[in-house]
Amino acid sequence: MPQEIERKFLVTDESYRRMAHKKSRIEQGYICSARGKTVRIRIRDDKGYITIKGPSNASGTSRYEWEQEIPLNDAEELMALCEPGRIEKVRYLVDFSGHTFEVDEFHGENEGLTVAEVELGSEAEAVELPAFIGEEVTGQTKYYNSFLMKQPYTMWE
Template structure:
């Protein structure tokens, strides 16, 4: 079984993109906690991803590349709105960080994720890394379509 081990953090205001990033549109065909089914268009490629329930920072994950035309049609079937963000990739301390800058109703939210080989892997945090939000369900992308960041009480 494929397994994703991921930690998620807020990004401090001192972070600046080091590259052009890539636009992402993603929609959810299922958002129940037992399984999320996501379709994503990332630049000129598309993916269908199925994720199981979180157990700590781990969960089953299966991802398959699909034709972009299929993904465009699946986005029409997805729960609305479609989530939009720009993703930047940065290496730090031997790990690849994915920094997502959200758009639309989630503008202002910037989250960094790191995938790890084991749950207890130690890593060196970059200076722009903020509070860890790995266990906070509000920050799950599937939940951001239902309760966008702009509606949260600050």
């Protein structure tokens, strides 16, 4: 069973932009966003994807994840079936000390939020953090994209 093991952090400055080797535009919606199981449709630049995620473990670092590329026109049609709310973001890829950090700069209703994730081979794997990394928010559901779709960052108190 495919597992996603990752840690998530808030970002403290924009130095990741200079460090990035790639960036892409992402729009995504959710066909199902129930706690513990999500079905996501994503358009990343000119490609479409469907992703199914299961519940996170107790620490929030690991969960089942299955993703498949689908034709762009299928992804565009499936977006019409999604629940209300969309996630719009630009993702920057930053290689640092043997790991790739995915830095998501949110737009739309989540404007002002920037989060970095790093995927790991195991929960015990050590990772050196770049200077732009701030507070760790791994396992805090309010930072999950499926939550941000329902409770956007701009509406937080």
